[in-house]
Amino acid sequence: MTLLDTMIQLGKNARAASRAMAKASTATRNQALLLIAAAIRRDAAVLTAANQRDLAAAAASGLDAAMLDRLTLSDKSIAGMAEGLEQVAGLPDPIGEISNMKFRPSGIQVGQMRVPLGVIGIIYEARPNVTIDAAGLCIKSGNATILRGGSEAIHCNRALARLVAEGLSGAGLPADAVQVVDTTDRAAVGALITMPEYIDVIVPRGGKGLIERLMRESTVPMIKHLDGICHVYIDDKADLEKAVNIAFNAKCHRYGTCNTMETLLVASAIAPQVLPLLAVRYAGQQVELRTDAHAAAILAGYPHLTDATDADWSTEYLAPILAVKIVSGLDEAIDHINTYSSKHTDAIVTEDYSRALRFLREVDSASVMVNASTRFADGFEYGLGAEIGISNDKLHARGPVGLEGLTSLKYVVFGHGEVRQ
Amino acid sequence: MTLLDTMIQLGKNARAASRAMAKASTATRNQALLLIAAAIRRDAAVLTAANQRDLAAAAASGLDAAMLDRLTLSDKSIAGMAEGLEQVAGLPDPIGEISNMKFRPSGIQVGQMRVPLGVIGIIYEARPNVTIDAAGLCIKSGNATILRGGSEAIHCNRALARLVAEGLSGAGLPADAVQVVDTTDRAAVGALITMPEYIDVIVPRGGKGLIERLMRESTVPMIKHLDGICHVYIDDKADLEKAVNIAFNAKCHRYGTCNTMETLLVASAIAPQVLPLLAVRYAGQQVELRTDAHAAAILAGYPHLTDATDADWSTEYLAPILAVKIVSGLDEAIDHINTYSSKHTDAIVTEDYSRALRFLREVDSASVMVNASTRFADGFEYGLGAEIGISNDKLHARGPVGLEGLTSLKYVVFGHGEVRQ
Numbered sequence: 001m002t003l004l005d006t007m008i009q010l011g012k013n014a015r016a017a018s019r020a021m022a023k024a025s026t027a028t029r030n031q032a033l034l035l036i037a038a039a040i041r042r043d044a045a046v047l048t049a050a051n052q053r054d055l056a057a058a059a060a061s062g063l064d065a066a067m068l069d070r071l072t073l074s075d076k077s078i079a080g081m082a083e084g085l086e087q088v089a090g091l092p093d094p095i096g097e098i099s100n101m102k103f104r105p106s107g108i109q110v111g112q113m114r115v116p117l118g119v120i121g122i123i124y125e126a127r128p129n130v131t132i133d134a135a136g137l138c139i140k141s142g143n144a145t146i147l148r149g150g151s152e153a154i155h156c157n158r159a160l161a162r163l164v165a166e167g168l169s170g171a172g173l174p175a176d177a178v179q180v181v182d183t184t185d186r187a188a189v190g191a192l193i194t195m196p197e198y199i200d201v202i203v204p205r206g207g208k209g210l211i212e213r214l215m216r217e218s219t220v221p222m223i224k225h226l227d228g229i230c231h232v233y234i235d236d237k238a239d240l241e242k243a244v245n246i247a248f249n250a251k252c253h254r255y256g257t258c259n260t261m262e263t264l265l266v267a268s269a270i271a272p273q274v275l276p277l278l279a280v281r282y283a284g285q286q287v288e289l290r291t292d293a294h295a296a297a298i299l300a301g302y303p304h305l306t307d308a309t310d311a312d313w314s315t316e317y318l319a320p321i322l323a324v325k326i327v328s329g330l331d332e333a334i335d336h337i338n339t340y341s342s343k344h345t346d347a348i349v350t351e352d353y354s355r356a357l358r359f360l361r362e363v364d365s366a367s368v369m370v371n372a373s374t375r376f377a378d379g380f381e382y383g384l385g386a387e388i389g390i391s392n393d394k395l396h397a398r399g400p401v402g403l404e405g406l407t408s409l410k411y412v413v414f415g416h417g418e419v420r421q
Numbered sequence: 422m423t424l425l426d427t428m429i430q431l432g433k434n435a436r437a438a439s440r441a442m443a444k445a446s447t448a449t450r451n452q453a454l455l456l457i458a459a460a461i462r463r464d465a466a467v468l469t470a471a472n473q474r475d476l477a478a479a480a481a482s483g484l485d486a487a488m489l490d491r492l493t494l495s496d497k498s499i500a501g502m503a504e505g506l507e508q509v510a511g512l513p514d515p516i517g518e519i520s521n522m523k524f525r526p527s528g529i530q531v532g533q534m535r536v537p538l539g540v541i542g543i544i545y546e547a548r549p550n551v552t553i554d555a556a557g558l559c560i561k562s563g564n565a566t567i568l569r570g571g572s573e574a575i576h577c578n579r580a581l582a583r584l585v586a587e588g589l590s591g592a593g594l595p596a597d598a599v600q601v602v603d604t605t606d607r608a609a610v611g612a613l614i615t616m617p618e619y620i621d622v623i624v625p626r627g628g629k630g631l632i633e634r635l636m637r638e639s640t641v642p643m644i645k646h647l648d649g650i651c652h653v654y655i656d657d658k659a660d661l662e663k664a665v666n667i668a669f670n671a672k673c674h675r676y677g678t679c680n681t682m683e684t685l686l687v688a689s690a691i692a693p694q695v696l697p698l699l700a701v702r703y704a705g706q707q708v709e710l711r712t713d714a715h716a717a718a719i720l721a722g723y724p725h726l727t728d729a730t731d732a733d734w735s736t737e738y739l740a741p742i743l744a745v746k747i748v749s750g751l752d753e754a755i756d757h758i759n760t761y762s763s764k765h766t767d768a769i770v771t772e773d774y775s776r777a778l779r780f781l782r783e784v785d786s787a788s789v790m791v792n793a794s795t796r797f798a799d800g801f802e803y804g805l806g807a808e809i810g811i812s813n814d815k816l817h818a819r820g821p822v823g824l825e826g827l828t829s830l831k832y833v834v835f836g837h838g839e840v841r842q
Contacts, residue, residue: 023779106797201815253841362440367833371836372839376836376839381529395622395644415794419796
């Protein structure tokens with residue numbers, strides 16, 4: 001059997017399983033989640049052993065420390081996977097909800113029903129916990145899924161796949177509702193993204209290089225996260241304390257996350273007041289500031305000061321580095337953001353009502369905030385209960401994607417024998 | 422300037438115009454629509470003259486009668502374009518609506534704002550009225566658009582483009598908010614579908630061949646309509662009169678529309694009663710019935726009877742031809758539909774409550790109906806006010822696509838200085 005045959009078989013299995021999932025009751029899907037959680041707790045030692053094999057191979061092949069860290073399953077992360085499934089089981093069921101049923105002049109009643117998307121392909125790095133997070137969200141939302149995790153996690157993912165299949169079967173659901181691609185051959189990804197007849201949507205989670213390749217090659221629609229070049233704009237009508245707290249938190253709360261601020265824009269009228277206050281905070285964290293000439297003049301003497309180049313306005317540092325630009329006011333700030341932002345999350349700090357409304361309306365990003373840290377752009381902080389990723393796309397799901405993002409609305413019509421005149 | 426340069430320039434113009442459109446007020450966008458409508462009425466003779474040039478060229482090149490018919494602008498269709506714009510101006514504005522603003526434990530308040538998608542590329546056949554319909558829906562929904570109509574309508578589309586630009590400018594909006602691709606070079610389509618940096622979504626309206634090409638080649642997301650293989654299933658608990666009326670209307674109301682029934686499924690227990698009644702109605706319209714052996718036995722003597730082949734279950738006839746299959750009951754009907762349907766519109770006729778609910782839930786199509794003709798799957802019948810097309814996709818817009826389908830929901834956060842803990 002060639003790799004392509006194998007992938008087509010996975011696709012056919014998933015399509016068949018998706019039909020059973022779509023009609024499974026809320027209780028059945030929740031039962032599967034709880035059975036999987038119990039199996040993970042029971043087999044923690046098995047999972048740890050499988051993870052040790054992955055870690056040994058990864059260390060031998062010279063994987064870097066950060067990747068080894070993400071690959072590692074601790075006792076705590078194993079318990080976390082089980083708890084995550086239990087939390088998802090406790091969320092409201094999005095499936096089957098019927099809304100907006102309205103009578104039309106013809107006599108028919110028309111509304112919409114929320115239904116699963118069908119089959120979801122998820123492509124991610126060597127992070128075993130994502131296998132369980134993704135499986136849990138797909139089961140809860142009535143979808144079948146094909147999971148393609150980083151090959152370094154293959155032993156752990158195989159062990160997890162067995163537990164997921166056990167839980168699905170135990171609840172009377174098809175084990176094929178969650179399939180793990182059991183090969184380290186990278187061509188599997190190429191097959192997965194070109195099977196629109198079997199896969200309804202691809203959710204890629206990974207670096208920019210992977211996503212850009214998928215954008216070129218995929219014939220299956222994607223819910224994708226590209227990068228996070230997030231801005232905070234401090235307006236001249238900002239409250240100084242809020243401005244300093246937000247701009248510090250948005251940069252320094254965590255450096256490696258996509259909702260971290262990468263560029264700070266400051267209105268020229270407030271820059272002489274706010275930048276020195278911020279400099280004190282940033283200096284304590286040794287944040288490098290890459291600034292335009294105007295900001296450099298105000299920040300003269302700051303210990304980690306560099307001249308910004310044009311490239312800095314479109315760089316996602318994921319590090320203690322911040323681009324800083326002085327702007328004349330709101331219009332220039334919005335222009336800069338709509339030009340350089342990755343359309344992820346952007347915030348204004350202001351006490352001016354009209355400017356706040358204009359920023360909310362005119363900044364074309366998935367999350368737009370007034371007087372709050374960009375770090376809040378997150379499925380849990382937004383109350384979605386869980387998150388499969390954050391979408392930079394405008395179609396379908398935008399921003400943090402929870403269970404609803406894995407569903408679709410179809411039209412339902414209640415008739416009484418009506419025919420078209 | 423090469424064609425690609427020209428297309429890139431159109432893209433840049435559209436992107437710039439989209440920002441002005443996104444912040445334009447409801448009144449301004451409606452004013453543009455009304456000014457365009459008035460200009461169309463004023464220049465009806467100019468439009469007719471331009472259309473005559475197109476028609477003469479098309480007749481000389483041997484265009485078939487149906488295409489000539491669609492290309493023709495009558496006085497009535499010119500008035501219809503103006504009226505359509507006035508109706509769209511009267512619809513509620515979807516843009517700027519803020520919903521579900523909820524406080525979170527952190528203190529931030531999170532909800533969603535409906536905003537334009539940005540730039541919409543529309544590719545369609547030689548139907549001048551689509552130029553105005555599409556322009557109107559894009560202006561109303563705050564989007565910029567690039568229109569690529571069939572080359573046979575180029576003179577008429579140029580004349581319409583001038584009137585649209587006049588109306589936009591008159592309302593103070595950028596004329597580039599609606600641009601018509603002013604070349605008959607087919608390579609323009611290839612450029613349009615591979616400019617994701619300038620175009621946010623492609624809406625193709627055309628034959629299956631065009632759509633399949635775009636699916637292979639487009640790197641821009643699409644809202645697309647593939648085909649309409651629609652089913653009616655007559656359950657053995659159906660009311661006979663409703664069944665006959667619906668199955669007759671779904672086939673014979675109009676043959677060439679995508680929501681016309683192409684396959685009739687009949688439960689074996691009711692087939693001996695219902696098929697002879699239906700045969701009388703279909704015979705009056707000389708409908709050819711392509712049936713399985715079981716149905717053929719019941720319909721023996723019907724004047725236009727043919728044996729169905731496997732290909733009939735997946736053929737969109739758009740003609741007075743109907744595939745007929747006897748099924749054992751609901752399960753087989755749902756299986757058949759989920760296998761052969763184009764996921765457009767499918768209906769059940771039954772008086773059984775539980776079967777109706779199962780059909781609604783389990784049939785994986787954009788519109789699912791109980792006791793109503795599939796011909797109701799339409800933006801106007803559903804109360805959307807207008808329709809840019811009907812989507813067979815599951816992501817974003819599914820089924821008839823109105824103004825909301827041309828918008829996106831972004832998250833908005835009202836904060837009070839909150840930072841992430």
